[in-house]
Amino acid sequence: MRVAYNKKDMNQSLREFEFLKDLTNEEMDYLSENVIYRELDNKSVLYREGCKVDSLIFIFDGIVKQVKCGSKGKELVIRFAKAGEIIGFRSMMTDELACTTTETMSPLRAGFIKRDCLLEIIHSNTSFALNIIRQACLELEETQKFIVNVAQKQIRERVAEVLIQLKNVFGVDEDNVLKTSITRKEIASAVGTVPESVIRMLSEFRDDKLIELNGKKIKLLDIPRLTRMSYSSVYAI
Amino acid sequence: MRVAYNKKDMNQSLREFEFLKDLTNEEMDYLSENVIYRELDNKSVLYREGCKVDSLIFIFDGIVKQVKCGSKGKELVIRFAKAGEIIGFRSMMTDELACTTTETMSPLRAGFIKRDCLLEIIHSNTSFALNIIRQACLELEETQKFIVNVAQKQIRERVAEVLIQLKNVFGVDEDNVLKTSITRKEIASAVGTVPESVIRMLSEFRDDKLIELNGKKIKLLDIPRLTRMSYSSVYAI
DNA sequence: CGGGAGATTGACTGATCTCAACCCGGGTGG
DNA sequence: CCACCCGGGTTGAGATCAGTCAATCTCCCG
Numbered sequence A, B: 001m002r003v004a005y006n007k008k009d010m011n012q013s014l015r016e017f018e019f020l021k022d023l024t025n026e027e028m029d030y031l032s033e034n035v036i037y038r039e040l041d042n043k044s045v046l047y048r049e050g051c052k053v054d055s056l057i058f059i060f061d062g063i064v065k066q067v068k069c070g071s072k073g074k075e076l077v078i079r080f081a082k083a084g085e086i087i088g089f090r091s092m093m094t095d096e097l098a099c100t101t102t103e104t105m106s107p108l109r110a111g112f113i114k115r116d117c118l119l120e121i122i123h124s125n126t127s128f129a130l131n132i133i134r135q136a137c138l139e140l141e142e143t144q145k146f147i148v149n150v151a152q153k154q155i156r157e158r159v160a161e162v163l164i165q166l167k168n169v170f171g172v173d174e175d176n177v178l179k180t181s182i183t184r185k186e187i188a189s190a191v192g193t194v195p196e197s198v199i200r201m202l203s204e205f206r207d208d209k210l211i212e213l214n215g216k217k218i219k220l221l222d223i224p225r226l227t228r229m230s231y232s233s234v235y236a237i
Numbered sequence C: 001c002g003g004g005a006g007a008t009t010g011a012c013t014g015a016t017c018t019c020a021a022c023c024c025g026g027g028t029g030g
Numbered sequence D: 001c002c003a004c005c006c007g008g009g010t011t012g013a014g015a016t017c018a019g020t021c022a023a024t025c026t027c028c029c030g
Helices: A007-015 A025-034 A089-094 A115-124 A126-152 A155-170 A184-191 A195-207 A223-235 B007-015 B025-034 B089-094 B115-124 B126-152 B155-170 B184-191 B195-207 B223-235
Strands: A036-040 A045-047 A055-061 A063-069 A075-082 A101-104 A108-114 A211-214 A217-220 B036-040 B045-047 B055-061 B063-069 B075-082 B101-104 B108-114 B211-214 B217-220
Touching: A007 A025, A007 A055, A007 A108, A025 A108, A025 A115, A055 A089, A055 A115, A063 A184, A063 B126, A075 A126, A075 A155, A075 A184, A075 B126, A089 A126, A089 B126, A108 A115, A115 A126, A115 B126, A126 A155, A126 B063, A126 B075, A126 B089, A126 B115, A126 B126, A155 A184, A155 A195, A155 A217, A155 A223, A184 A195, A195 A211, B007 B025, B007 B055, B007 B108, B025 B108, B025 B115, B055 B089, B055 B115, B063 B184, B075 B126, B075 B155, B075 B184, B089 B126, B108 B115, B115 B126, B126 B155, B155 B184, B155 B195, B155 B217, B155 B223, B184 B195, B195 B211
Parallel strands: none
Antiparallel strands: A036 A108, A045 A101, A055 A108, A063 A075, A063 A101, A211 A217, B036 B108, B045 B101, B055 B108, B063 B075, B063 B101, B211 B217
16 A cells, blocks of 8 residues: 555545445545544554544554553453554544554554544445444454453464464465564463463464464464364354 | 333333434334334343344343353353343344344343334434444443453452342342342353352352342342452452 | 563462262152 | 152362463573
């Protein structure tokens, strides 16, 4: 995706968002004029749990994680988002405080659009409104699935699942090495456990020839089996 | 809430739903004409996980639980809903398969309204559409909170929490006895554990003078402390 | 070369699950 | 009328999974 500096480029970038497919050309122009383009470094915070969020954020390029603070300061990553996805949606819509902290995991290029501008468009375009409803409901579904995952899967299965997630979000190079140098601590908070448990599990996976470890680099050797593992207990009878 | 048999009564019953507050009188009339009124026995299934849901359901009276099937057939209650709440919202909106099974926990009186009818109203009334968006986002927020709960709270805290939930949903009589004879197994699937663990926890609570047990009857002796317990670890630093 | 952060490993602990036994009350069939 | 059965409910013992704590290792950096 190209950098969006002027209105035309911005318009072009926004067109790639499935979310906006029902906008008319005029609405898209109006939106483009009101989007603020920003670039952020890795490890920047877009917004913090408990703060106001007044903009919807379109990710043009890069990765973010949404983190909820849990018991004893333990963090839980509830979502990774990449280029083409939108964030801040829930807080913006309900005009309530953010219930996650959102942080970049790579340099980020994103467009910020104010709540009021979006509301105007919603009021003028019911197809778009319906699209937003659908979007919210899809996120809801994802989140509900996640509950069962976290509640009932074992760490082994969750680690496998997170590896697959990381592959989908960050991608892999030609050798199936994850294109990210995520820390064990970060993996742990995505799994919902402590770093030591992640390390033990990764070592097991290495012994089982599922992955290869080389420092922070993780090479996925058997993606089908990892995928199956991540589902195993949920669908077992 | 009264039984809604004719259009006028139906209209009256629907007026009590916060969800519908932005409808015009005409829209409300139109809705009333299209709502199908039904009464269901205890332990009836409204819809099953994996099936199509083509109606939004307004609960006039009674309680339902929404259950997701998890690993090894273990079930997880992800929500209780009572009079004044709506269900089937997500599946209906995305026109996808239900991701929960919804079952009555008492005799139920409810109104069923077809997807198409609702879509018409959404198209004609953007305030209503916005209200639906808000509704979806609120549910999303609840669900996200629930994740951290399930992922990080201990069984003790979760049991306390579910007791408070049961109080809020089913109510208590003048002696603070829960107005439900829910089984230990059902409590377990709301907590995300096995019946034995629930029983042990309830026994502990009894020894700690938090509750009194008498067969299936549960009397809440110290609601403030139960409430505090249910929050304890999440907000501890 | 020293310092520090993250990664790794081992030993231990504790929470929770599993399994099995037993209890209790209600309903049923003889 | 009563013995029986069955489905919860309850309890205990033991196993297991995952978290804690502490020691060590390995980089990377100044």
